[in-house]
Amino acid sequence: MAHRYDCIIVGAGLSGLIAARNLQRAGKNVLVFEAQDYVGGRMLGKHIAPNQYIDLGGQWVGPTQDRFLALLDEYNIPRFPSPLQGKVVLIYNDKRQEFNGFFQGFAEGDRPNVPEEEWQDAMKAWKTFDELSQSLSPQYPEANEENKKLDSQTFAQWIQENTQTDFGRWYFAYMCRAVGFLGPAEPDEVSLLHVLWGNKSASQAEHPEAELIHDGAGQIPSKIVTELNNEIHLNEAVVKITQDDHGVEVTTLKGIYQANFVIVAMPPYLAGKITYHPPLPPIKQQLAQRFPMGTLAKLLISYETPFWRSQGLAGVGMGNTEWIELFADSSDPRSGKGVLATFVMGDRYHRWIKLTKSEQKSVVLSDLAKYLGQQALSPTTFDIQDWPSNQWVGGGYAAFMPPGVWTRFGQSINKPFNRIYWAGTEIAERWAGFFDGAIRTAEAAAEAVLKSAE
Amino acid sequence: MAHRYDCIIVGAGLSGLIAARNLQRAGKNVLVFEAQDYVGGRMLGKHIAPNQYIDLGGQWVGPTQDRFLALLDEYNIPRFPSPLQGKVVLIYNDKRQEFNGFFQGFAEGDRPNVPEEEWQDAMKAWKTFDELSQSLSPQYPEANEENKKLDSQTFAQWIQENTQTDFGRWYFAYMCRAVGFLGPAEPDEVSLLHVLWGNKSASQAEHPEAELIHDGAGQIPSKIVTELNNEIHLNEAVVKITQDDHGVEVTTLKGIYQANFVIVAMPPYLAGKITYHPPLPPIKQQLAQRFPMGTLAKLLISYETPFWRSQGLAGVGMGNTEWIELFADSSDPRSGKGVLATFVMGDRYHRWIKLTKSEQKSVVLSDLAKYLGQQALSPTTFDIQDWPSNQWVGGGYAAFMPPGVWTRFGQSINKPFNRIYWAGTEIAERWAGFFDGAIRTAEAAAEAVLKSAE
Structure with a gap:
């Protein structure tokens, strides 16, 4: 007879990992499926030098993000204030100015x-x-x-x-x-x-980008995995979930697995890629068609030093320039290097994605030079994380609702479907779109499974 | 060595069947996958008596729907004018009136x-x-x-x-x-x-609902299948499509199949459920998240006779009543029975889907009685086709674009992706949402495959 898990978790992003960990701590036997070849989803880091790390996904944390702060504390991961020494640059209608403010x-x-x-x-x-x-x-x-x-x-x-x-x-x-x-x-x-x-x-008023994480948020998934002594299957997308009164059967291209419960920890659009037997209620099915991921690429650009500081600049800029509307200093003081995090968003992304890779780089650097001067043109590394191109994420930062969706389909956002529970930052009630929201939904889903299993 | 098809078609709705048929007529070897246990998709009929047929999906045809008319002629399927003898009923703000008009x-x-x-x-x-x-x-x-x-x-x-x-x-x-x-x-x-x-x-001005089909549109899929001597695999959803310079590999839970080309003939949202290697371009991926199916159930209600005619009524009504905004006489004169086709749409659907099956029936009949009198309360059959509950269709009639989607993502609507071509009424340039649109996209996709195969 096939092994039967207490709970199968679909998706090894932050919420899936936390759900798995919490269930395991409660003595449950879990199995995690991840479609991609790495764990963490949008909690994704990369070493660009032995002592230098960049976050290709989320990176910040703020003082009221209790659940994320607790996680950092639990793993003894130190933080530092987001660098903001010096003036912010605003370029509006081609006019550049430096000022001591932000919006x-x-x-x-x-x-x-x-x-x-x-x-x-x-x-x-x-x-x-x-x-x-x-x-x-x-x-x-x-x-x-x-x-x-x-x-x-x-x-x-x-x-x-x-x-x-x-x-x-x-x-x-x-x-x-x-x-x-x-x-x-x-x-x-x-x-x-x-x-x-x-x-x-x-709320931005709670300063969710107040602090950064030494060595990056991307180090966290592997720490959780270290604790998880249960199975994680990478490169194994879940195709079908069948349930009845007695349990759940999860099908991938590699096998069929039994469990008492399932937590689907993915953006709603991706959860909708799975086939369900019995089918999801119609409102839930149609929500998955109406809750798209944002159109955004993240760029991490590193320099020998945070050169802007000697000019009295904060490494933070905003404006209505052609490509870059916002960038922020993400330099970890431990490395001594300068790192800017920026985004190409919305209509700018649509124009930008049509460019060659080399043009994509040069137009962004040319925009940055308008904010920070010619030194911006000579980075040591230039990393693009094109989230809309990743079919197992589908976009970034997270998902939004077009008009008419919340009040018609929103009721189904986190409602369990018999033995299936939902997690993921998109469906958080607090800090949706942030790591903190991902953790909250995972904790709630794990708790609900424990309660149902009693 | 595995058999290699000239073209694999994903989805056996009308567009998938037409694409398969046209390719076969051109001497190509095709294989069709259908996730459901029947062919036809939203071209779906049902016998409610030996000589009486209802269409649970589309049913009408109009004089400028050349491609659908040609298909009907080809299979010698006779049509008849949509019944419109007598007055139309309008109920607006609880006031009922009969008049010789329509809008x-x-x-x-x-x-x-x-x-x-x-x-x-x-x-x-x-x-x-x-x-x-x-x-x-x-x-x-x-x-x-x-x-x-x-x-x-x-x-x-x-x-x-x-x-x-x-x-x-x-x-x-x-x-x-x-x-x-x-x-x-x-x-x-x-x-x-x-x-x-x-x-x-x-355009409604072209009267796309001018005629009905004797014995229903739902008879057509099986006629096409009869002609198709190639394989159709039912109950076999496509999970993954991998392509390279040499060909395409299509993966289902039952096997892996090789082909030179693929036509994905499904609504864009469903096409997005498939995993693609290499991944679809980001704009195409994000279109699949932003092109939802409509919220609509179709109801077919039959009576011993078209009783409304003796009252001088056309069996067509519209109004802002609680549940039914539009219904139409769909009685096939050959059967002598009366059939009304109606819909529960949008916000009405949201309220209605929360009712029990028996309430769903009684509220609709009670609404119909306001239009046509007490006889409407005693149908011989009452069929509900709840399209949003069908995960292999996702809604009805078809798909619409929320604000901002056409001009940002619309460019990708039918653009082939190397060896993958697209079909389905949602992506039609003419008669989108109608059978005619489904045929047009299928013909174009088949033609494009033939041209690429030269």
Whole structure:
């Protein structure tokens, strides 16, 4: 008779690994399937030198991300404050300026030198946006009348109605593309309700990018794996999940496996790639068709030194330049090297992906040079992580809902289907799109399995 | 050495069957995989009595659907005019009326008795809508500036801005849910550009529901299969497609098959369920996440006789009642029985799917009785085809694009990927969402394979 696992976990990203680990700690026998040839999913690091590490996926952590902080503490992984010595650079409509402030959503520090009227337009709209956002419940948005109204609009519509200046409009469009809780999305792709709720449940005001991790977040998956003495099958995608009153059967191209429960720890779109017997409820099936991953590539660019600091610059920039709207200093002081993390997002990605690899590099460096000067043109390494090209992730940072989806299909987001439970940062109620959200959903799914197994 | 097919076809819906047949007629050796236990997909019939047939999927054909008409002629399948003897019933805000007209998009015949101001509001907006629609190119929408503007809005936005009355708003919302070229969708889910283009490339003004098919459209798949002397594998979903310069390898849970080319003849969302090596280009991958199937169940309700005719009614109704917005007489004169085809769409579907099976039936009949009288409460058969519950179809009628998708991801809709070609009504340039569109894409894909094989 075939071995029967207590729980099979589909997907060895952070949430899958945490779910497996927690179940194992509770004495359960687990098996993890991963379609790719590595564990960690979007928690992915790379050594670019013996003592230098870059994160091709997520990298930051903030003070209210309790569950991620607890994980770091548990594995004794030290953190350091995200470097922010010096001035931030803003390039708006080709005008470059340095200032002691920052904005990504709400604004901090000094205001940049944009015409008073345009800045006030953005600030006033931000206040309106934030108040509306804070009025929402922190739980998954319910399908009440107020939410339905918000969900029936795109963020672009709200921007159009609430800003009067080009800068005001760009301020929110930039936020929509750059803020982590979104896909990211262009404002006309995403539901206003999604953006408002994201700003509440995964708020920039809580500084989720306050700290970085020595040697990178990408070191974490292998630490969890070390603890997991159970099986992890790499390169083995789950194709079919069959369940009845007695248990679950999981089918891959390599075999058929039995378990009492399954946790599917993947973005909803990917969970929808699996065939289910009996089929998922229709609302859950259709949610998987309506919760797309963002359009974003992450770029890690390293230099001999963080050369910008000698110029009094923070290595942080934002602006409406042709390719790069945001970049941040990600240099680990232990290495002494300079590392910039940046993104090519939304419509910029669409234009960029048509370029040759060599053009992709040169246009990004040329944009960076506008912010940081000619030294930016000579990196020691240049790494591209093109998440939309990875069919086992499908995009980055995470997933967003187009208009009308939350209030019609959102109810099914994390509802167990008999013996199948769901995890993954996309379905988190708090810190969706962040590592912290991935952990929360994994802990909840593991707990639910334990409870069902009693 | 394994047998090598000239072409493997994934999906035995109408487009897959036509592609297979055309390739076979050209002397090619083909193999068809179908995940379900029947061929035809949404071309699906059922005998409810020895001489009575209902179509659980598509059923109509119109005078400019050349390719579908040619198919019917080829197999000597006779048609008859869609029954429309008598008056149409409209129930608007609980007021019932009979009139000699119809509207689904543009209006025909007499106008219904709604306040002049409200009717003119709808008619004026329709003129604006149709003119804008006709100004588009009939080809797949390009990503030009004008289209980007249209694509950045939802249809709900356009309705809000172009109608002033409740009736005017309902007129367009009803059209959005009821017209075949859409998912269907609620107006806030769908791109304005998608709706406009659909109205041009698959126009109600061409009367695509002018005729019905004796013994149903559902008889067609088996006729094609009879001609196909090659293999069709039912219950065998394709899991993986690997290709290189020399050929293609198709993997299912039952085996691995070799071919020179593959045609994937499925809705884009389902095509995205397959794993590809090398992976699909990122824009194509992300399109599969952004092109959802509509939320719709089809209901076929039969009666001893078309009883409505003796009351001078056409068996066609529309209105904003609680469950049913549109139904049509689908009685085949050969059977002498009465058959109504109706749909539960969009938000109505969401409410309806939560009911028990018996409630689902009773609320629909009770709605129908409001249109046609008490006799409607006593059908002889009542069939529900819940397309969103079918994981190998995913919804009905077809797929729609949310805002921002056409102009960002639409370019990849039918672009071959080396040895892989695409078919299916969702990706048709003409008559998308109809059988005719399915045939057109199949013919084009088969032709492209033949050309590549030269």
